[in-house]
Amino acid sequence: MAVAELEFEGTLSAKPESQFSIVWRRFRRHKLALICGGMILLLIILSALAPVIAPYDPVRDQEITNRNARPSLQHLMGTDEIGRDVLSRLLYAGRISLTVSFVVTFLTEIFGAFIGAISGYYGGWVDNLIQRTTEFLITLPLLPLLLAFSAILRGVRIPGLAEEWSSTVIVIFVLTAFGWMGPCRLARGMVLSLREREFAEASRALGMSDLGIIVRHMLPNSLPPLIVDATLGLGGYIILESALSFLGFGIQPPVATWGNMLADYQRDMWLQPLKVFFPGLAIFVASLSFNYVGDGLRDAIDPRLKL
Amino acid sequence: MTAYLIRRFFQMILVVLLATMAIYALLNVAPGGPLSGLRTASADRRQRVTEADIARLEAYLGIDKPLALRYITWMIGDDWLGADWMSLAPRGYAVNEETHVRFWVEPNAALLRPTYPLWVRGATNAEGVFQATYVEAKPTGTPPSDVQVFRVVRVRGADIEVERVGAAGTLVVHTTADTEFVIPGASPRPEDGAWLNVGWLFNPYKGILGRYAGFHGTNRGVVRLDWGVSWKLANGQPVIMLVKSRLGNTVLLMTLATVVSLVVALPIGILSAVKQYSVLDYIVTTFTFFGSSMPVFWFGLMMILLFSYKFREWGLPYMPSGGVVMVRPAPEGQLLALLNAAPGGWVDRAVHLLMPMMVLSLLYMAGWSRFTRSSMLEVLRQDYVRTARAKGLRERVVLFKHALRNALIPLITIVVFQLPSIFGGATITETVFSYHGIGRLYYEALVQSDWPVAMTLLLITAVLVVVATLLGDILYTLVDPRIRFD
Numbered sequence: 204m205a206v207a208e209l210e211f212e213g214t215l216s217a218k219p220e221s222q223f224s225i226v227w228r229r230f231r232r233h234k235l236a237l238i239c240g241g242m243i244l245l246l247i248i249l250s251a252l253a254p255v256i257a258p259y260d261p262v263r264d265q266e267i268t269n270r271n272a273r274p275s276l277q278h279l280m281g282t283d284e285i286g287r288d289v290l291s292r293l294l295y296a297g298r299i300s301l302t303v304s305f306v307v308t309f310l311t312e313i314f315g316a317f318i319g320a321i322s323g324y325y326g327g328w329v330d331n332l333i334q335r336t337t338e339f340l341i342t343l344p345l346l347p348l349l350l351a352f353s354a355i356l357r358g359v360r361i362p363g364l365a366e367e368w369s370s371t372v373i374v375i376f377v378l379t380a381f382g383w384m385g386p387c388r389l390a391r392g393m394v395l396s397l398r399e400r401e402f403a404e405a406s407r408a409l410g411m412s413d414l415g416i417i418v419r420h421m422l423p424n425s426l427p428p429l430i431v432d433a434t435l436g437l438g439g440y441i442i443l444e445s446a447l448s449f450l451g452f453g454i455q456p457p458v459a460t461w462g463n464m465l466a467d468y469q470r471d472m473w474l475q476p477l478k479v480f481f482p483g484l485a486i487f488v489a490s491l492s493f494n495y496v497g498d499g500l501r502d503a504i505d506p507r508l509k510l
Numbered sequence: 511m512t513a514y515l516i517r518r519f520f521q522m523i524l525v526v527l528l529a530t531m532a533i534y535a536l537l538n539v540a541p542g543g544p545l546s547g548l549r550t551a552s553a554d555r556r557q558r559v560t561e562a563d564i565a566r567l568e569a570y571l572g573i574d575k576p577l578a579l580r581y582i583t584w585m586i587g588d589d590w591l592g593a594d595w596m597s598l599a600p601r602g603y604a605v606n607e608e609t610h611v612r613f614w615v616e617p618n619a620a621l622l623r624p625t626y627p628l629w630v631r632g633a634t635n636a637e638g639v640f641q642a643t644y645v646e647a648k649p650t651g652t653p654p655s656d657v658q659v660f661r662v663v664r665v666r667g668a669d670i671e672v673e674r675v676g677a678a679g680t681l682v683v684h685t686t687a688d689t690e691f692v693i694p695g696a697s698p699r700p701e702d703g704a705w706l707n708v709g710w711l712f713n714p715y716k717g718i719l720g721r722y723a724g725f726h727g728t729n730r731g732v733v734r735l736d737w738g739v740s741w742k743l744a745n746g747q748p749v750i751m752l753v754k755s756r757l758g759n760t761v762l763l764m765t766l767a768t769v770v771s772l773v774v775a776l777p778i779g780i781l782s783a784v785k786q787y788s789v790l791d792y793i794v795t796t797f798t799f800f801g802s803s804m805p806v807f808w809f810g811l812m813m814i815l816l817f818s819y820k821f822r823e824w825g826l827p828y829m830p831s832g833g834v835v836m837v838r839p840a841p842e843g844q845l846l847a848l849l850n851a852a853p854g855g856w857v858d859r860a861v862h863l864l865m866p867m868m869v870l871s872l873l874y875m876a877g878w879s880r881f882t883r884s885s886m887l888e889v890l891r892q893d894y895v896r897t898a899r900a901k902g903l904r905e906r907v908v909l910f911k912h913a914l915r916n917a918l919i920p921l922i923t924i925v926v927f928q929l930p931s932i933f934g935g936a937t938i939t940e941t942v943f944s945y946h947g948i949g950r951l952y953y954e955a956l957v958q959s960d961w962p963v964a965m966t967l968l969l970i971t972a973v974l975v976v977v978a979t980l981l982g983d984i985l986y987t988l989v990d991p992r993i994r995f996d
Binding site for chain 2: 339435
């Protein structure tokens with residue numbers, strides 16, 4: 204009797220597997236995603252440790268006599284047009300590029316998805332107002348917008364931050380302010396359809412609050428396209444950042460980012476094609492890894508996948 | 511639905527109106543501007559550009575006027591305001607026949623244009639002044655027997671000084687409130703109340719905008735499809751010609767890229783969802799990831815490097831590195847020479863289209879097939895798909911009629927925004943391949959502050975964006991009838 208009771212207690216207190224561990228268990232099954240996750244981790248660590256492992260200073264060490272050098276043992280990726288070590292610049296650039304793309308993607312997806320879900324769920328004038336606002340923002344041309352912003356924000360320093368990080372924060376702010384419309388439209392499209400489904404109706408009938416339904420049912424179910432959008436965005440924002448610095452806005456040379464290195468070295472492409480290859484490769488590897496990880500993540504959170 | 515569409519239509523107009531206002535203001539507050547180069551030059555003593563020159567140019571371009579007035583005239587034109595309407599004789603009335611906007615201008619001194627032919631009916635009064643009962647400016651045809659034909663010499667208040675054609679000496683014609691005026695495009699007599707009194711706005715002495723009384727132009731405004739004249743890119747050419755010369759190229763490139771991407775992306779997405787984790791899925795996934803991971807201009811340049819530059823070195827039939835058609839005979843060994851393509855012919859065009867189209871297609875394809883795959887995976891495991899299969903429906907029917915339809919929503923959201931792109935072009939790709947298209951025009955117009963060109967393209971884009979979102983919403987209701995908007 205006592206034993207039976209103990210066993211009974213045992214079954215009751217057996218903890219259900221947490222959501223996180225389910226996702227992690229499934230994620231591990233996607234081998235390529237796991238490898239690419241490691242790749243991203245490696246990129247982050249390498250960039251974070253740039254001051255320690257970079258063989259040269261990315262800005263100050265200039266070997267004027269050794270410009271546009273081919274890769275060698277001294278300079279594993281060669282030197283640029285004023286003799287700076289490309290590898291060191293690439294490492295330091297990763298810090299800014301990865302930060303920008305991670306933070307902007309995260310913020311735009313979260314903010315856009317939430318606004319989009321509200322828009323789709325409530326419909327009516329709320330939907331109209333939000334959707335017309337996104338249309339309005341989508342029509343605004345980015346180029347003069349950024350020129351105007353750069354005029355207003357030129358010289359603005361965020362206290363307590365180094366200059367390049369201060370402008371990084373501003374770039375993140377601007378890219379987020381004009382990047383949330385895509386996720387918003389995606390989430391809204393999904394929610395428009397989801398809110399008419401049976402489970403949403405059931406939740407309403409059970410007296411669940413609107414906010415509860417949006418957070419617990421609408422958003423999780425609209426995640427798949429948002430994850431795809433985010434993985435595409437991660438690579439895209441690295442490039443967009445370079446377009447900004449090209450326009451004289453945001454992170455300025457001599458501070459390196461992957462984007463502006465790519466844009467700079469492109470000029471010497473016919474002279475030394477290898478030079479433009481490396482920053483392009485860095486962006487390519489990062490984007491590719493993001494894509495696979497996003498893919499794995501999508502599968503891992505799929506509630507219908509029984510693994 | 512009809513009520514919703516009507517409501518939506520008015521919202522669209524409002525959005526476009528607000529967007530163009532914001533963009534117009536934005537162009538003006540952004541640093542630079544059409545005369546920034548000259549301003550820099552005027553700071554340099556060796557250049558002979560004076561402040562007066564700049565002021566003159568500003569007046570010529572119309573940018574000395576207040577922002578709001580410039581926006582209004584960009585929208586509805588400036589041919590209806592300024593000298594001609596201001597110069598209507600005492601108690602003159604006018605209606606602009608094309609816009610049906612009626613204006614009533616208070617009596618003022620500025621009058622009819624010199625050298626205008628004038629038909630006048632009237633008689634000389636006791637003071638020896640010719641008192642007119644009827645004045646018609648710029649008439650055509652043969653005059654009635656009781657009118658006299660003059661030319662305007664000058665106008666002073668209610669008096670018009672005229673000269674008879676071919677005769678010496680001038681005559682003063684006095685007009686009063688009772689004089690009937692016929693002015694080009696003007697209606698002689700309005701009913702009271704049906705008229706908009708704009709004297710407070712345009713009266714040269716009292717009106718708010720009175721000091722712009724000379725602001726009369728020939729621009730008819732974008733509402734009447736007059737897009738203005740380019741300032742810089744093609745100085746003095748109508749914007750419409752500039753756009754027309756490139757629109758075909760861009761629409762061709764973008765439509766092809768869009769269609770090719772869709773045709774490839776959909777099956778790829780479906781296939782890699784149905785056969786999840788198969789070798790095929792991995793290959794396809796990696797292939798599309800390649801497309802989406804490469805920065806467009808890097809990919810474009812690498813293609814040029816390989817197919818135009820290296821292929822020539824290796825003696826292979828190499829591709830033209832850019833352009834729409836060949837401008838000089840294809841050199842020996844180039845693909846075009848090999849195909850013996852006629853300059854400007856379709857082979858010529860197709861070969862030039864190949865590389866930019868591939869770059870764009872791969873980019874779109876990558877994203878679209880990912881969206882398709884991810885939503886298909888979501889849908890394929892749902893109960894109704896299982897039910898459809900259990901009913902014994904053929905797999906093709908299950909996939910396309912049941913699954914795909916419900917998986918289309920994210921794809922619709924993304925793909926409808928191709929509509930503005932089809933006309934707006936792809937700036938980076940067009941630049942890399944020196945493709946003569948709208949995308950480059952837009953970029954150049956913005957960089958060089960050619961505002962009439964930029965505003966035209968932005969207006970078209972704005973309209974297409976709101977149309978695209980409406981199209982998206984309509985398509986949502988088609989693929990998922992549960993979605994309703996009214």
